[in-house]
Amino acid sequence: MSGMEWRLEEMLAAAHLDAEFIGDQRALAQEVRGVSIDSRRIAPGEVFFAIKGERFDGHDFVNAAFERRALAVVVRRDWWQEHHREFTGWNVIVADSTLRSLQKVARAYRRRIAAEVLALTGTNGKTTTKEMIARVMAAELAVQKTAGNLNNHIGVPLTLLAMRPPLDLAVVEMGANHFNEIATLCAIAEPTAGLITNIGRGHTEFFHNILGVRKAKRELFEYLASNGICFVNIDDENVVRAAEDAEINQQVTYGFRQGAQIRGRNLQLNADGCAEFVCDSQKFVIGTPGLHNAGNALAAVAVGIHYGIPLSQAAEALAEPITTGGRMRKVEIAGRVFIDDAYNANPESMRAALEFLGNLSATGRRFAVLGDMLELGRESVTAHAEALQLAASQGADKIYVYGPEMHRAVERVQKAIQNVEWFQKKEPIAERLHAESVSGDVILVKGSRGMQMEEVISRFEQKVVAEARG
Known part of the structure; x- marks a missing residue:
């Protein structure tokens, strides 16, 4: 990727950061090649922002960013007060908030590209x-x-x-x-x-x-x-x-x-x-x-x-298909057609996917493999029950479901819908599909991102490969 055509001193001035630059003053005249929050991918000449997330704190990887020849790193002021002796001689931008600094720099750059x-x-x-x-x-x-x-x-x-x-x-x-x-x-x-x-x-x-x-x-x-x-x-x-x-x-x-x-x-x-x-x-x-x-x-x-x-x-x-993973992606495995729509789910997208399954021309049976729809709050049980009812009305021959919200929904509708089955783990779903589905069947796989329902497809494929190897 080409550089940003933006010197470090220009970046700091344009973003109006409440920050202090500590390091070699000559670095301020150098071009910023890019910005990164991932020390594993940072390239020489880029600026590393140490962002604290839910699982990782970018401050733990400041040394790694310098090892990969970052032009400078942006760190939080309280962290710098505790660790400054460890980074003598490096180019450091000390700010009250690294996240807010990243956002300010982004807005300044957006204005620059116009x-x-x-x-x-x-x-x-x-x-x-x-x-x-x-x-x-x-x-x-x-x-x-x-x-x-x-x-x-x-x-x-x-x-x-x-x-x-x-x-x-x-x-x-x-x-x-x-x-x-x-x-x-x-x-x-x-x-x-x-x-x-x-x-x-x-x-x-x-x-x-x-x-x-x-x-x-x-x-x-x-x-x-x-x-x-x-x-x-x-x-x-x-x-x-x-x-x-x-x-x-x-x-x-x-x-x-x-x-x-x-x-x-x-x-x-x-x-x-x-x-x-x-x-x-x-x-x-x-x-x-x-x-x-x-x-x-x-x-x-x-x-x-x-x-x-x-x-x-x-x-x-x-006319060309959008092949973004997990969004209505057709995958054929051993003659079965998987509809991988596992990237995310909510009631409306679930309805669209199930209606697609019902309308799709197929020579075999239709399977609906459904995971929980997350973050629905008080509407959750009703929404999941409605999804199961819709799957049945759209002609799904088998409905395999996973997740605690789906479990609660199954308890509500199991008397009315006989072909639904809840699984405690995803591996048995892949096993059941491998045993019961045949060439020509269509299998819709959908659920919220946190459910990672695409694992059902990968595990099914592993079983097919293992079977072929004998």
């Missing part, structure tokens, strides 16, 4: 929509985007600091599970445009209910209300309400309903389980499976139209 920033959030589809938008926009513009799902108070600053010119548009994903987090991320990234994919029952343990979720997501539109462009999904009533409550001045509406400025028509699911629709006489065949991805794709189309991307180029870009 590109347009499109921020997007939502309960579901953030990463897939981000990838679709970036792909559509890359047809005509220099675009960079959030890597993976680095969408929180640390990930957004790192996303901004990883960007390099030439750059026309930065596509920045923002996630939140508490109030005011989106507002904080907006203050760092200073977006010029924003999009909320949808608003559903995600993180209700912290947001309490759908109204709380809407309030939290609305923070993006509120930031842009007076001086930004908001892309509004009119197929989602909560997004529409968020836009109304934020009193936004400039909006571009999209959806499949009548009245959308960018409207999709003739929506259908093809034999491959992919959505097809028409927008202004241009046919779109979306390469990423699932009817719910039609809305994500139409969001990308709306953004593309606003920035001048021809519809034909948008259609070509969206």
Whole structure:
């Protein structure tokens, strides 16, 4: 990666850090090659920020960062008072908060690169929509985007600091599970445009209910209300309400309903389980499976139209599948088709996945392997029971579930649903699938990130390999 074209002294001045530089004054004139919080990956000439997380404290790796020839390290003031004798002769930036310093530096760099920033959030589809938008926009513009799902108070600053010119548009994903987090991320990234994919029952343990979720997501539109462009999904009533409550001045509406400025028509699911629709006489065949991805794709189309991307180029870009791991990824193993949607789950995304399973053309049986949906609070038991009922109504021949919340749901519905079975561990699920499934069967695997349901697929594959070896 090229350097930031930013001298260390410029970085410190632009970020207005309440910090003290200790070290070789000549280092201040050197170019900052990049920024890192991972001492294992830091490259020579980069600045290391010692961030304290839930499991690790970056201060424990300051020496490792210097061994890898970091230009300087940013440390917390109280830590430095205790450890300064150990690092005599090194370039150290001492600050009250290393996290806040990282965020300030990221905001200063965002202003320096002076590109347009499109921020997007939502309960579901953030990463897939981000990838679709970036792909559509890359047809005509220099675009960079959030890597993976680095969408929180640390990930957004790192996303901004990883960007390099030439750059026309930065596509920045923002996630939140508490109030005011989106507002904080907006203050760092200073977006010029924003999009909320949808608003559903995600993180209700912290947001309490759908109204709380809407309030939290609305923070993006509120930031842009007076001086930004908001892309509004009119197929989602909560997004529409968020836009109304934020009193936004400039909006571009999209959806499949009548009245959308960018409207999709003739929506259908093809034999491959992919959505097809028409927008202004241009046919779109979306390469990423699932009817719910039609809305994500139409969001990308709306953004593309606003920035001048021809519809034909948008259609070509969206015809290629988004292969981000754990998001509706098809994997064939020993003739079985796994639908790996294990990256995350909440009630709305669970519904979309189960409806996809029900609509998918299959020669064999349908298996639903479902893990807990986390952070649902008081709605948890009801939401999990509804997921099991939906799996049965969508024609799942076998429903294998894992996790304490699924266990509670099974106890509630087991009299009505005979083909559901709870497992205490994931290994027996893989064993049961190996024993009972056959070539031609379709197996959906889904659950919240903390459940790591993709392990079922990997363990199934291990059993197939072991069987082949005899």
